[in-house]
Amino acid sequence: MSLTLGAIVEALGGRLLGSSDMQMSGLAPLQTAQPSQISFLSQARYQSQLAPSLAGCVIVSPAFEAQVVQRTAAIITDDPYLYFARLTRLWKREHHKGTGPRIHPSAIIDPQAEIAADAVIGPLCVVERGAEVGAATVLKSRVTVGEDCKIGARCLLHSGVVIGADGFGFAPHQGHWEKIEQLGAVRIGNDVEIGANTCIDRGALDDTVIEDGVKLDNLIQIGHNVHVGRHTAMAGCVGVAGSARIGAHCTVGGGAVVLGHLSLADHVHISAASVVTRSILQPGHYTGMFPLDSNANWEKNAASLKQLSRLRERIKALEADIQNNKET
Amino acid sequence: MSLTLGAIVEALGGRLLGSSDMQMSGLAPLQTAQPSQISFLSQARYQSQLAPSLAGCVIVSPAFEAQVVQRTAAIITDDPYLYFARLTRLWKREHHKGTGPRIHPSAIIDPQAEIAADAVIGPLCVVERGAEVGAATVLKSRVTVGEDCKIGARCLLHSGVVIGADGFGFAPHQGHWEKIEQLGAVRIGNDVEIGANTCIDRGALDDTVIEDGVKLDNLIQIGHNVHVGRHTAMAGCVGVAGSARIGAHCTVGGGAVVLGHLSLADHVHISAASVVTRSILQPGHYTGMFPLDSNANWEKNAASLKQLSRLRERIKALEADIQNNKET
Amino acid sequence: MSLTLGAIVEALGGRLLGSSDMQMSGLAPLQTAQPSQISFLSQARYQSQLAPSLAGCVIVSPAFEAQVVQRTAAIITDDPYLYFARLTRLWKREHHKGTGPRIHPSAIIDPQAEIAADAVIGPLCVVERGAEVGAATVLKSRVTVGEDCKIGARCLLHSGVVIGADGFGFAPHQGHWEKIEQLGAVRIGNDVEIGANTCIDRGALDDTVIEDGVKLDNLIQIGHNVHVGRHTAMAGCVGVAGSARIGAHCTVGGGAVVLGHLSLADHVHISAASVVTRSILQPGHYTGMFPLDSNANWEKNAASLKQLSRLRERIKALEADIQNNKET
Structure with missing residues (x-):
């Protein structure tokens, strides 16, 4: 499969330096690209890779135009990374034209589920009674969409995703746990992507809600009645406990944990592996x-850490002592 | 679907204030309930939501009777949260009467597996040779129960659960790993619930054991030869390493890690995201x-933390200095 | 099923004390083994279990020969743990002779996928177009191998594994995320084992690579373009972010997180639940x-920790004060 530079610029815009008839056979990073491949420079710190790159065509911002005029071909655009993103989609689209059935015969779809006319349901998916899958949404293989759960348009759910398992709700009673049936569902907006083996539980009474444009990586757990605001993104292995309310345009780093019944404002950014134990009302990076550390150093510091509040008291005592000294 | 208040009280007990003929169409939280819905007040701190709630019927404890006598209807019971839990189950049961086949035709069940007469096996499940699934146990879609693994009665396994994958056992030999075949199985008691995509590995020689009444949330990893005691509950994303022995009536918060070959006493409670690195012999909260913190503060404190044992020595030196001063 | 000691020693070597006709019906730990079972002692610290063990035959190193000469039977070998590992494999092989179809009829295999003649594909697996599965490789139930992904020879992929879901790649644009299609694939070497529900994402342009002999436990997330070197092992729930490069012969403890675009040298060992935030160029244990701690102590120390850099400044001020005192 290949595309001409002319076809690329016609589809995605940008200013082409070089021949529009030139055929590109693929995309590659600057360091490994071959003369038949197209590459891009999105961050100034990688500019040293530009000159030696064998790429047949490079996508750069206007600031780098002088450095590419001698090359076979280049595309000048204001945001090369965005251009590259769109080019990957163009490539995928061309590559996949007309492949595969729309609803795989091995998928198990309840007659009372509603699948939009151009949605794609992959092999061995399960779509339960009352569930809805919106237009142009794709369920890859082995996805479960539980009873009454709604998936919007243009979503992509990867293999092994489970939407609408029961939330984790039990009432303690005489030393054992009595199940609270989870009578809510899951509502997912448009343009949402959900990574492999990620789970989003149904609500207890109300629904769990994922708003438009949210992107969730693999192996994420979203508890019941969580609300995730628009265009928030979470990296792999994040856990969000029940009834947490996460704002719009947030990012949550891999392996972070958000405890239940908390609120995060819009534009909050949580580092990887951090634990959110209280609501965060101000945008920012937490x-x-x-x-x-080396294990040996860690052992020493961790031991001291268990004494930290005592150390603080000892410092306070020293300060008092010295103050006394001065005064006498 | 709807239930009369009379039918509810007949099934679940409690003292009804109001008409037993009144039809309830659903359950909802106090804040969003409509006049056709039933709600509950389980914690005194939410009592301000009671008066303004539009709910047609509210479930409250005797202490709140005076506050509900003017309402259309109420149910008085000693433990409203427990009553609510049971009401959700009544609702679900009515809602699901007679739906779905008992063993979905797409499930792959080995002829040498044993499925109790009233167990339910969902679409695309796999039950291997020698496995047993007890009475009234439900496997939702896409559950795997491996060879010789036993699931007790009245269990609920959510989509994507894997019971009886190999434990992670290898003997190091000349720089590579030699596999130790995992010849044990998994034994799961009665009334156990296991969340979506959770994995419980088979034992190396002996079995991995999950006792009666245990509740596991989604995306939990239970290593080989782990033993989890009765009525212990674990939140999502917990990892328990091989041969750990966890007591009865414990709780483990989301994302916590329990290292291998440790013992936890009964009634031990581990906070979310905590790492258990040693056995815990006393009940309590750990x-x-x-x-x-803000990322800026965290950076400063984290840098100091790597000096903590040195700081401790400096405090000691200061204390000695001051002591010397006093003595001279 | 049973094996004679003679057959065991013929297959695996070692020096037999006792009758080669003796039948063994199974393997068990020293403490629970019965007279018809074979057991092993691999670590000196368990030697007190040797004398009281009822095991019919024990595998020990030459150092323990004097302690076993009076027993019914024993096998003397330099590395009893390795011998035990091989014995488990011999047992499994005998036990499973000729069971199950090679490619389960419920598996969905694209006509353009390539499955080696003696590979085993379990129930409800999905192998997509252009994928390759090497000789003697086993996919247990419900495994997905995505388009163009290659699995080497003698690999074992447990239930629910997802190979080749899209990497998590998006370009930010005016407050939303634009998808970067993931055009690379996943390449997995020989003798790799991958635990239940583990996910390995396809690369953005280049491939994600798992080298020979790597062992991954359950519920692990491997991001796009990660490179994992030979014979590295990772315990459950580990997350490795995109483009990280992990050396050979490393170990990563359960629940650890490796951030993206980092390098780990060969022979690096990361403790459980640790977060790797920078490249590690020296072998060692980190x-x-x-x-x-008890929750009460933790609360005090955690509060002090948020003051730690201030405490450090106070120590510095005290040191200066005392120095001044001395000089005056």
């Missing part, structure tokens, strides 16, 4: 992780 | 997580 | 986890 972190809490133990710094990595 | 925690170890880095407190969240 | 740790970063908050030590577990």
Whole structure:
């Protein structure tokens, strides 16, 4: 499969330096690209890779135009990374034209589920009674969409995703747990992507809600009645406990944990592996992780850490002592 | 679907204030309930939501009777949260009467597996040779129960659960790993619930054991030969390493890690995201997580943390200095 | 099923004390083994279990020969743990002779996928177009191998594994995320084992690579373009972010997180639940986890921790004060 530079610029815009008839056979990073491949420079710190790159065509911002005029071909655009993103989609689209059935015959779809006319349901998916899958949404293989759960348009759910398992709700009673049936569902907006084996639980009474444009990586757990605001993104292995309310345009780093019944404002950014134990009302960047060290150093510091509040008292006592000294 | 208040009280007990003929169409929280819905007040701190609630019927404890006598209807019971839990189950049961086949035709069940007469096996499940699934146990879609693994009665396994994958066992030999075949199985008691995509590995020689009444949330990893005692509950994303022995009536918060070959006594409670690195012989509440802070503050404190044992020595030196001063 | 000691020694070597006709019906730990079972002693610290064990045959190193000469039977070998590992494999092989179809009829295999003649594909697996599965490789139930992904020979992929879901790649644009199609694939070497529900994402342009002999436990997330070197092992719930490069012969403890675009040298060992935030160029053992404590102590120390850099300044001020005192 290949595309001409002319076809690329016609589809995506940008100013082409070089021949529009030139055929590109693929995309590659600057360092490994071959003369038949197209590459891009999105960050100034990688500019040293530009001159030696064998790429047949490079996508750069106007600031780098002088550095590419001698090359076979280049595309000048204001945001090369965005251009590259769109080029990957153009490539994928061309590559996949007309492949695969729309609803795989091995998928198990309840007659009372509603699948939009151009949605794609992959092999061995399960779509339960009352569920809805919106237009142009794709369920890859082995996805479960539980009873009454709604998925919007243009979503992409990767293999092994489970939407609408029961939330984790039990009432303690005489030393055992009595199940609270989870009578809510899950509502997912448009343009949402959900990574492999990620789970989003149904609400207890109300629904769990994922708003438009949210992007969730693999192996994420979203508890019941959580609300995730528009265009928020979470990296792999994040856990969000029940009834947490996460704002719009937030990012949550891999392996972070958000405890239940908390609120995060819009534009809050949580570092990887940090634990959110209280609501965050101000936008900003928040972190809490133990710094990595050699195991030997860590052992010493961790032991001292268990004495830290005592050390603080000893410092206070020293300060008082010295103050006394001065005064006498 | 709807239930009369009379039918509810007949099934679940409690003292009804109001008409037993009144039809309820659903359950909802106090703040969003409509006049056709039933709600509940389980914690005194939410009592301000009671008066303004539009709910047609509210479930409250005797202490709140005076506050509900003017309402259309109420149910008085000693433990409203427990009553609510049971009401959700009544609702679900009515809602699901007679739906779905008992064993979905797409499930792959080995002829040498044993499925109790009233167990339910969902679409695309796999039950291997020698496995047993007890009475009234439900496997939702896409659950795997491996060879020789036993699931008790009245269990609920959510989508994507894997019971009986191999434990992670290898003998190091000349720089590579030699596999130790995992010849044990998994034994799960009665009334156990297991969340979506959770994995419980088979034992190396003996079995991995999950006792009666245990509740596991989604995306939990239970290593080989772990033993989890009765009525213990674990939140999402917990990892329990091989041969750990966890007592009865414990709780483990989301994202916590329990290292291998440790013992936890009964009634031990581990906070979310904490790492259990040693056995815990006393009941109680244990925690170890880095407190969240603004990223800027965290950076300063994390840098100091790597000096902590040196700081401790400096405090000691200061104390000695001051002591010397006093003595001279 | 049973094996004679003669057959065992013929297959695996070692020096037999006792009758080669003796039948063994199974393997068990020293403490629970019965007279018809074979057991092993691999670590000197368990030697007190040797004398009282009822095991019919024990595998020990030459150092323990004097302690076993009076027993019914024993096998003397230099590395009893390795011998035990091989014995488990011999047992499994005998036990499973000729069971199950090679490619389960419920598996969905694209006609353009390539499955080696003696590979085993379990129930409800999905192998997409252009994927390759090497000789003697086993996919247990419900495994997905995505388009163009290659699995080497003698690999074992457990239930629910997802190979080749899209990497998590988006370009920010005017407050939303534009998808970067993931055009690379996943390449997995020989003798790799991958635990249940573990996910390995396809690369953005280049491939994600898992080298020979790597062992991954359950519920692990491997991001796009990660490179994992030969014979590295990772315990459950580890997350490795995109483009990280992990050396050969490393170990990563359960629940640890490796951030993106980092390099780890060969022979690096990361403790459980630690977060790798920078490249590690020297072999060694690295740790970063908050030590577990009673919740009450933790609360005091965690509060002080948020003051730690201020405490450090106060110590510095005290030192200056005392120095001044001395000089005056």
